[in-house]
Structure formats: C-alpha cells, structure tokens
Amino acid sequence: MNINDFYNFKKGKERFSMITCYDYTFARIIAEADIDCVLVGDSLAMVMYGYGSTIKATMDMMKMHTRAVKNGIKNKKMIIADMPFMSFRTDKYTAAKNASDLVMAGADAVKLEGVDGHEDVVEYIIKSGIPVMGHLGLTPQYIKLFGGYSIRGRDKKAAQKIMNDALRLERLGCFSIVIECVPEILASEITKKIKIPTIGIGSGKETDGQVLVLQDMLGLFPDPPSFVKQYLNLSNDVKLALNRYTKEIKGR
Numbered sequence: 001m002n003i004n005d006f007y008n009f010k011k012g013k014e015r016f017s018m019i020t021c022y023d024y025t026f027a028r029i030i031a032e033a034d035i036d037c038v039l040v041g042d043s044l045a046m047v048m049y050g051y052g053s054t055i056k057a058t059m060d061m062m063k064m065h066t067r068a069v070k071n072g073i074k075n076k077k078m079i080i081a082d083m084p085f086m087s088f089r090t091d092k093y094t095a096a097k098n099a100s101d102l103v104m105a106g107a108d109a110v111k112l113e114g115v116d117g118h119e120d121v122v123e124y125i126i127k128s129g130i131p132v133m134g135h136l137g138l139t140p141q142y143i144k145l146f147g148g149y150s151i152r153g154r155d156k157k158a159a160q161k162i163m164n165d166a167l168r169l170e171r172l173g174c175f176s177i178v179i180e181c182v183p184e185i186l187a188s189e190i191t192k193k194i195k196i197p198t199i200g201i202g203s204g205k206e207t208d209g210q211v212l213v214l215q216d217m218l219g220l221f222p223d224p225p226s227f228v229k230q231y232l233n234l235s236n237d238v239k240l241a242l243n244r245y246t247k248e249i250k251g252r
C-alpha cells in the first residue's frame with residue numbers, strides 16, 4: 001500500500017485497516033497479515049514505556065521504534081510514524097527536519113495532531129515531499145488542555161470546529177485524517193464531506209478506515225479504552241504459558 005492506495009480506497013469505497021506497532025517481533029507478524037498499513041504511534045509512551053500519557057514520547061523514542069518496525073515490515077506495508085508532542089510546534093524548518101528524521105528511520109509518512117497554529121508546518125512538510133496524515137477529535141497530545149479522555153465534538157459548535165479543521169487539513173494537502181473519539185454522526189459527516197480518507201478510532205463504523213492499538217485489540221494491555229473490541233485475551237495465554245513453564249522447571 002502506498003499513498004495512492006489511500007485515495008483509491010476512498011474512490012472505490014473500500015474500507016481499510018491500520019494497526020499500531022512499535023517493535024520488530026510484532027512487525028514481522030503484521031508484515032504477513034492482511035492489515036493494510038502500520039502506525040508507529042506515540043501511544044508507545046504508554047504501551048511500551050508505561051507512562052500515563054502520550055506526551056512523554058520523544059523524537060528519540062519515535063526514531064528508534066520506527067527503525068525496529070521497518071526492520072520487520074521491510075517494504076510489505078506502508079508505515080506512518082507519529083510526530084511526538086511539540087516536535088512540530090516549532091519553526092517549519094525544525095519540524096521538517098524532525099519529519100525527515102522519521103522518514104530516514106523508515107516511515108513513509110508522518111502523522112501529527114491538530115491544526116491550529118501549525119498550518120504552515122503541515123504545508124511545508126508536505127511540500128518537502130513527506131506525506132502528512134492529520135489527527136482530529138480526541139488528540140491525546142492536548143490532554144492537559146482537554147482535562148480528560150472524553151468524547152470530543154458533542155455539541156454543535158465543537159462539531160463544526162472539527163468539521164472545519166478536517167476541511168482545512170484537506171486543503172493543506174494531508175492524504176488522510178485520523179478521527180478519534182467523536183460521535184459516529186460527526187465522523188460520518190466528515191467522511192462524506194472530505195475527499196481524503198478518514199480513519200476512525202472510537203468514532204463509529206462509518207469512517208473509510210479503522211485503527212486500533214495492537215496491544216489493546218490483542219488483550220495485552222491491562223486498561224484499554226472502553227470502545228476497544230478485543231479479538232484475543234493474550235495476557236491470559238501468556239500467564240498460562242509462563243506458569244506451565246515454571247511448573248515444569250520446579251517439577252524438574
């Protein structure tokens with residue numbers, strides 16, 4: 001899959017899947033699965049490092065994990081890497097250097113949250129040749145400003161603002177937009193209105209694609225958000241395997 005496939009999915013009304021990945025071992029499995037594209041999300045700060053929010057992700061972390069994922073994925077899937085907190089709230093040259101560092105680490109595109117105040121950065125990164133995925137709704141890097149992880153765009157004014165931001169990101173040249181935790185009706189209206197694909201998470205089933213955090217859907221992370229559909233309960237299986245191993249050792 002490359003950037004043109006995103007547009008083709010939208011044109012052909014075909015839905016697509018994105019999954020987060022942060023390491024080589026899972027990347028090798030994903031490379032052989034039917035998943036369409038891979039996100040090295042800044043959620044790694046929580047999932048891989050145990051921090052309470054994504055704002056602890058750094059450029060060094062993002063580069064290191066993008067390299068590991070690229071080593072496992074090779075050229076089998078498109079890789080999108082998150083630009084971490086504040087790495088694009090700079091002058092456009094510094095932001096583009098950060099984006100290009102992620103590309104050098106193995107990303108095919110970068111994702112960044114919000115749009116207010118960094119329109120010039122989005123435009124400059126795209127004009128430098130790096131595809132940008134937007135991210136609206138519950139943007140976790142703004143968690144201190146939002147005061148919690150609740151649904152965004154509930155009232156008319158807030159919904160209109162998210163719609164306007166989506167149109168703005170499209171005008172700036174983004175190739176797709178993640179829409180996180182907004183009412184299904186809003187996600188559906190945005191999806192119908194913009195020409196680039198939307199990728200939903202906790203925003204209902206009407207978006208062009210869906211994304212989940214790998215460890216959440218596999219049942220590996222202890223407290224997944226309530227909207228997550230778990231496809232396995234792997235933490236249980238891992239515990240059972242570890243206990244069996246220990247029992248065999250103790251029994252010689």
Ligand code: KIV
Binds near residue numbers: 020041042082178212
């Ligand atoms: O960092 C992340 O994992 C994300 C997705 C959940 C959309 O941004």
